[in-house]
Amino acid sequence: MDSNGNNSVEDVVRSLDAFFSSSSSSPPSSAPRPVPLDIADGLTLLSPPTAAGATLNWGIMGAGRVSHDFVQALKALPQARVVAVGASTLPKAEAFASTHKIPGAHGSYEALARDPEVQIVYVGTLHAFHKEHALLALEAGKHVLVEKPVACRAEDGVVMVGRAREKKLLFLEGMWTRFFPVVEMARYLISSGAIGRVVALHADFGFNSSDSEGYPDSPFFNHVLGGGGLLFVGVYPISMAPLCFGSRMPTKIAAAGVVDAPTGVDLSGGVILEYEGGREGGGLAVLTYNLMGETPEETTIVGTEGRIKILGPAHCPTQMVLYRKHKGRRNVQAFDFEYPLPAPLPAVEATGGFNYPNSQGFMYEAAAAQRCVLAGLGETPQYTMEETLIVAKIMDEVRRQLGVRAVGGGGEDGKGTK
Numbered sequence: 001m002d003s004n005g006n007n008s009v010e011d012v013v014r015s016l017d018a019f020f021s022s023s024s025s026s027p028p029s030s031a032p033r034p035v036p037l038d039i040a041d042g043l044t045l046l047s048p049p050t051a052a053g054a055t056l057n058w059g060i061m062g063a064g065r066v067s068h069d070f071v072q073a074l075k076a077l078p079q080a081r082v083v084a085v086g087a088s089t090l091p092k093a094e095a096f097a098s099t100h101k102i103p104g105a106h107g108s109y110e111a112l113a114r115d116p117e118v119q120i121v122y123v124g125t126l127h128a129f130h131k132e133h134a135l136l137a138l139e140a141g142k143h144v145l146v147e148k149p150v151a152c153r154a155e156d157g158v159v160m161v162g163r164a165r166e167k168k169l170l171f172l173e174g175m176w177t178r179f180f181p182v183v184e185m186a187r188y189l190i191s192s193g194a195i196g197r198v199v200a201l202h203a204d205f206g207f208n209s210s211d212s213e214g215y216p217d218s219p220f221f222n223h224v225l226g227g228g229g230l231l232f233v234g235v236y237p238i239s240m241a242p243l244c245f246g247s248r249m250p251t252k253i254a255a256a257g258v259v260d261a262p263t264g265v266d267l268s269g270g271v272i273l274e275y276e277g278g279r280e281g282g283g284l285a286v287l288t289y290n291l292m293g294e295t296p297e298e299t300t301i302v303g304t305e306g307r308i309k310i311l312g313p314a315h316c317p318t319q320m321v322l323y324r325k326h327k328g329r330r331n332v333q334a335f336d337f338e339y340p341l342p343a344p345l346p347a348v349e350a351t352g353g354f355n356y357p358n359s360q361g362f363m364y365e366a367a368a369a370q371r372c373v374l375a376g377l378g379e380t381p382q383y384t385m386e387e388t389l390i391v392a393k394i395m396d397e398v399r400r401q402l403g404v405r406a407v408g409g410g411g412e413d414g415k416g417t418k
C-alpha cells in the first residue's frame with residue numbers, strides 16, 4: 001500500500017497471483033472441473049458476465065483438424081451447445097457429428113449457415129475460404145468466430161467486418177492467444193503501469209512443419225490455399241503489436257524473408273514495426289516466424305520500468321514472468337505466474353484428444369465470444385475488429401516486401417483462387 005492508500009503494483013501482482021493460483025489449481029478429478037473462466041473476468045472484467053442458465057448454440061463449419069480441437073474444448077463449457085456441423089461432404093459432416101455426438105450434420109456450408117438452431121458459427125476451414133464461409137454465416141444472421149488469420153488479404157477482412165457491423169453481429173478472428181489468462185494478466189500489468197511505458201516488443205513463432213505437414217502437399221506450402229509462414233504463424237507475433245502499442249498502424253514496416261521458389265510461399269520472415277512518438281510513446285516491435293525450425297516461441301514486452309516475458313508456447317501460453325526494474329542495470333525482481341490449462345475431460349480423451357498444442361485453451365476464446373454475444377456486444381474487447389484489420393494490413397505490406405503474391409480469397413467471389 002502506498003502513502004495515498006493505493007495498492008502498490010507488487011500488492012496487485014501478489015493478490016492476482018493468489019487469485020489465479022487458487023482458481024486454477026484444484027486437484028485432478030474425474031468429475032468435470034470448474035471452468036476457470038472467472039479467471040479472465042476476475043482479472044480484467046473484459047468479458048461481461050453471463051446470466052445463469054444462458055446457453056449459446058454453436059454450428060461448426062469445416063470438419064478438419066482445428067474444428068475437432070475447438071469442439072473438444074467447447075466440451076468444457078457448460079453454456080456451449082454444439083448443435084450442428086457442416087462440411088464439404090455429408091459423410092464427412094456425419095463422421096464428425098458421430099464422433100462428437102453432435103445432433104445435426106449438413107453436407108454443405110450453406111445448409112449449416114441456414115440451420116435455424118445455430119446462433120454462432122465457428123469457421124474452421126482454411127483461410128483461403130474464410131471470407132466466403134464467414135459471409136455465408138453473416139448473411140444468414142449468425143454470429144461468427146472465424147479462425148486465424150481472418151483472411152489472406154486485408155481487403156477480405158474489411159468486407160467481413162463491414163458486413164458484421166451492418167448486421168450487428170459478433171465477429172471475432174480466432175486470435176485465441178489474447179484470451180489466455182497469462183495474456184489477460186500481461187495486459188492488466190501493462191495497463192496498471194507495472195513495467196512503465198512499453199518501448200519494445202520481441203516475439204517469435206517457428207516450428208519444423210515437417211512434424212505434421214508434408215512438403216509440398218500440405219496447405220502450408222500451397223499458395224492458392226493461403227500457404228506460407230506469414231499467414232499460418234507470423235500472424236501471432238504480429239498480433240501482439242497492437243496489444244503493446246495500441247490500435248494504430250505502425251509508422252514504418254520493414255520485412256525480409258525466405259521465399260520457397262518452387263511453391264512461392266514464404267518459409268520465414270522477420271518484421272520490424274516502428275511506432276513513432278519518441279520518448280512519449282514511440283517503440284519498436286521485432287518479430288520473426290518460420291516453418292522450418294523450432295524457436296523458443298517467447299514474447300518479451302519491454303517497458304521503462306521492467307519487462308514481461310511470456311514463455312513458450314507464447315501463442316497459447318500458460319507461464320509468464322514479470323521482471324520489475326529497480327535502480328541500476330540488471331537489477332530486477334522476478335514474479336512468476338503460471339495458469340495451467342484444466343485437465344481434458346474424459347469425453348475429450350475418449351474422442352482422440354487434440355491435434356494441436358494447448359488446444360484446451362480454445363475454451364477461453366469461445367467463452368469470451370459467448371459472453372459477448374449473450375451481452376449483445378458485436379466484438380470482444382480482448383481482440384477487436386479494428387485490431388484484426390490492423391494486423392491484416394501489416395501482413396499485406398510484409399507480403400508485398402517479401403515479393404509473395406496476394407493469395408487465397410482475393411476478389412469478391414472469395415473462391416480461394418487468384
Ligand SMILES: NC(=O)C1=CN([C@@H]2O[C@H](COP(=O)(O)OP(=O)(O)OC[C@H]3O[C@@H](n4cnc5c(N)ncnc54)[C@H](OP(=O)(O)O)[C@@H]3O)[C@@H](O)[C@H]2O)C=CC1
Binds near residue numbers: 063124147
Ligand atoms: N488457432 C489455432 O491454434 C489454429 C488455427 N488454425 C487455422 O484453422 C484453419 C484450418 O486449419 P486446419 O484445421 O489445420 O486445416 P485442415 O487441413 O484440417 O483443413 C480444415 C478444413 O478446410 C477444408 N479444406 C482443406 N483443404 C481444402 C481444399 N484443398 N479445398 C477446400 N477446402 C479444404 C476442409 O473442410 P471440410 O471438412 O468441410 O472438407 C478441412 O476440413 C486455418 O485457417 C488455420 O490457420 C489451424 C491450426 C490451429
Ligand SMILES: O=C1OC[C@@H](O)[C@H](O)[C@H]1O
Binds near residue numbers: 232233315356357
Ligand atoms: O495456429 C496455428 O497454426 C498452425 C499450427 O500448427 C499451430 O499449432 C497453430 O496454433
